[in-house]
Amino acid sequence: MMKHEWRKKEKDVYIPKAKPEIIKVPEYNFFTISGKGDPNNPHFANYITPLYALSYAVKMGLKKNPVLDSYYDYTVYPLEGVWDISDEAKKNFNPNLPINKDDLVFTLMIRQPNFVTEEYALDVIEKVKIKKPDLLINKVKFEKIEEGSCIQMLHIGSYDNEATTFKIMGEFAKKQGLERESKLHREIYLSDFRKVATEKLKTALRFKTK
Template identity: 25%
Template sequence: MIAVDRPARGSDLTTVDLRREVPGYSARRDRFSLVEIPRVRCLMIDGRGDPNTEPAYTDAVATLYPMAYALRSRSRDRHGTDVRVMPLEALWWADDPSAFTTRRDKSRWHWTVLMLVAPWLDADDVAAAADAVAARGRGLRLADLRHDDLDEGLVMQTLHVGPYDAEGPVLARMHDVEIPERGLTMTGRHHEIYLGDPRRAAPERLRTILRQPVRPAP
């Protein structure tokens, strides 16, 4: 897991932006880059079905955001560090990979929505944050929340700008051209990082990092 320096307890409050500390939170449009991603700790909630119509997905997102802000408050109070809330992310997979690139059959998708957590925040911090969120009557899927590691290693990623439903050609190029031409093969799950708040941005302004774990082809 990545280590990020922070001040000792009792020292002056400092601010940490993990997007500057953890590789992989920037990408360029039309450029397919290889990045080595360290093992990180995340808040995660699992589910299945079309994210546009499945209430469990909406409830999962609505649980992660207040948890992230509660953990930010916890980090300031307990650890003396104001850590910026990270973007919403999601892992996506299906039994048939074409469900992503051609048919886009979202009813067959599985997903894990997640947010990266600062490495100094432990299980006690997560439990305290969950209690705070529950006390405010939020976090409909707190019972399904996991605090777990994500270890992707080598990935290929690029930036997509525009609606999520327009990702298909970009993913097809990544999967069918860019990855095999570099002597690689896909491993792990399709990963998306939503730069900005996807609940508020207009579709044409959405900025999404598309990431695929890879390894050398046999």
């Protein structure tokens, strides 16, 4: 059986066009970790590392010993983040001013294939926690998340310029008779910001609608 590659097999979910589109996102499994603060600070990497450590532990463990039903080899899914601002920041929010990045709150996550059970995932968390005690493994959860009806669009360039893309998405939502459910939004990182020039970064942006 060929390896399942999300870039090829799940383009509708992960590779949006550079124009808004409506999508319904079903329930998926994720390793998640939550935090707060400026993503440009060095400490931000401490939240990303455990997600990859666990995701590769699941992948390689099953490749060596495929004990789960319906197992198939796959490419590890991309890093995703759901972003908001703190409750305190919301009290003084001014849409005409740039957001103070220290006020950001986030949940980062990496999807796991549907065949990965909670029991297996929690067992991997315990094993990696022992092997790599310096990582924030104890903050990681295994969760099932269903986004449902969303609007998404490809953003190219700096994360700081995402407001332009969100404005286009918001106008599209109005034309479709839809409202944005909340200020929360999801980013799916299709480029490695450590290796790709800022102006070429590709990020899938998504928000829920009602």
